[in-house]
Amino acid sequence: MQIAVIGAGIAGLAATKVLTVVGHGVTAFDTEPDLGGVWSPTRHYPGLTTQNTRMTYEYSDHPAPASWPDYPSAQQWHSYLRGYVDRFGFGASLRLGTGVSRAEPTPEGWDLHLDSGERFQAEQLVVANGVFSQPLVPDWPGRAGHAEAGGVVKAPSQQLTLDDARDKYVVVVGYGKSACDTAMALSAVAASVIVVPRRLLWKGSKVLLGKHFEDVAITRLGERLFANPRRFGPVFRVLSRATVKQQGLAALGLVPPGRFDDIIAGTASLATDGFFDMVRAGEIAVRRDCSIAELRGARADSGTGIPEAVLDDGTVLRADLIVAATGFEQSVPFLGPSLTVQNADGEFELFRNTLPISVPNLTFAGYNASLTSSLSAEVGAVWIAAHLAGALNLPSPSARQATISRDLAARKARTRGKHASGTVVLPYSLGTIDAMLSDLHAVLPLRTRTAQWTRRSYSTDFRDPLAAAVRALT
Known part of the structure; x- marks a missing residue:
């Protein structure tokens, strides 16, 4: 055949x-x-x-x-x-x-x-x-003007490189694996990296309470737990508190909404090694619960075009490179x-x-x-x-x-x-x-x-x- x-x-x-x-x-x-x-x-x-x-x-x-x-x-x-x-x-x-x-x-x-x-x-x-x-890149209003001012919009899988971000002001949209991975990598060469997640997701730690993530999630007992979160509520409350403490989420203001078992709704993303440490050190900023409302190529006093992203809370960010880690x-x-x-x-x-x-x-x-x-x-x-x-x-x-x-x-x-x-x-x-x-x-x-x-x-x-x-x- x-x-x-x-x-x-x-x-x-x-x-x-x-x-x-x-x-x-x-x-x-x-x-x-x-x-x-x-x-x-x-x-x-x-x-x-x-x-x-x-x-x-x-x-x-x-x-x-x-x-x-x-x-x-x-x-x-x-x-x-x-x-x-x-x-x-x-x-x-x-x-x-x-x-x-x-x-x-x-x-x-x-x-x-x-x-x-x-x-x-x-x-x-x-x-x-x-x-x-197939990356799903939003068609933000003002994208043409943003591009005319030298701004670039790319999904991580669209041949994104370190040179794209070198000495640039980078805005990473999203909070999944690719968003946090790229934020970490690009922060080594960029002038600034700001992550803009519309909604924070729970991220598993590779090792929590002495157990590897896979020794919980990829087991038959783990499937039973995640399939019945309300029945096993005490277990998830322990996991939630341990995750918040280990990742330092409360001090960073990055505790996700909802319950820890919601991690399944986020395709079970793991925390990128060092990501929360970089946020804590100020090398990466997170503007939680925000979305890009529009892009623009503003004119500075010098007459030089400046690519910018305007968030839905009115914040204006310099955005030479926008990494659209916005799904597929x-x-x-x-x-x-x-x-x-x-x-x-x-x-x-x-x-x-x-x-x-x-x-x-x-x-x-x-x-x-x-x-x-x-x-x-x-x-x-x-x-x-x-x-x-x-x-x-x-x-x-x-x-x-x-x-x-x-x-x-x-x-x-x-x-x-x-x-x-x-x-x-x-x-x-x-x-x-x-x-x-x-x-x-x-x-x-x-x-x-x-x-x-x-x-x-x-x-x-x-x-x-x-x-x-x-x-x-x-």
Whole structure:
């Protein structure tokens, strides 16, 4: 079977590898000139490292070097993904620097219109373009005048460099991982760095009360805790007080609103090493609970244009460089509007975050954002391979639709609508994997599942069940 994959990031590479191993002809397309998605060198930004440890971020059958730090750099993780492709020998299946502008269903499968002007026919299409790949940069009023005065607006993934910020007045909009990472890195060369978060988020400490974050969040007990925050209120009150004390948030005036379990609604961001220390030292300023109302290129007495950002509280900031760490757009622009994969609220309606109800010959990879994204992508790839082989005993379309609607409603309520168009499955990183493994009849051994209740779940825990599922398909 000829299969086209759109995207060569974490999920696209896993899908290409697995589908090739089970005997399909696979071609993966990506607009970037190199593989890796967010780990492609063209997407790197200063200070970028993995948020997971390498032990929970690696694929199950391709361990990262033990000599690497727990949180590898962007360059290291790109080399890790390159090694994955080389090890399993599917580099020839990747067409990098080649985007897909339009994908049209045909009686035989799909007709892809490539940016190069070529056409490509496939029997199956796997969408793996990434739910956190297209930066969503606000169209602030006055942006043209700001640019005329020499101001620059960039998302972190838009080839942001230290030279962009050297001796400049920098405003970082946002409070997620990329916002704090870039604020830290750019503060070493910038004249000033001010972070402007519309809403403060709870940020986990890598180690709190003697426990590593992953030894709480990526365990079966941790999922049970975060899924039932009111039942375990005393636990979260302890975690909240400990976090405020350890990070010094009260003295900084940076205690987030709401409860500590709201961290799941913020995609479980970890505090960037040294960030709060830099705020405490005055090297980074935070203007909390503010947004940019407009940009402008003011005229100084000298007649020199000065790029500025005006906040909604009236504050005017010098803003030579604005880093828009303002999230991502979840979209599939290459699919026509007649193909129903999203509901009226823009949520993707996908069974197991993979299979649409009404569009044949189409699956999605990596549309299950979690704390174990590489492993989740790998499990999803095996699930897709089994589906194409007719090896899954799926519920009826109406039962699948009911499951989708129930899951989306729960995710929306849990995250107050910040569920990335329905693709964030937190806190059920392991629960989502369990459901897919059950479909594959590849359940983990009881001993492993028991151990995962109180210690973090490593990707290698799943190596043998996944390998057995793949062998069954070949």
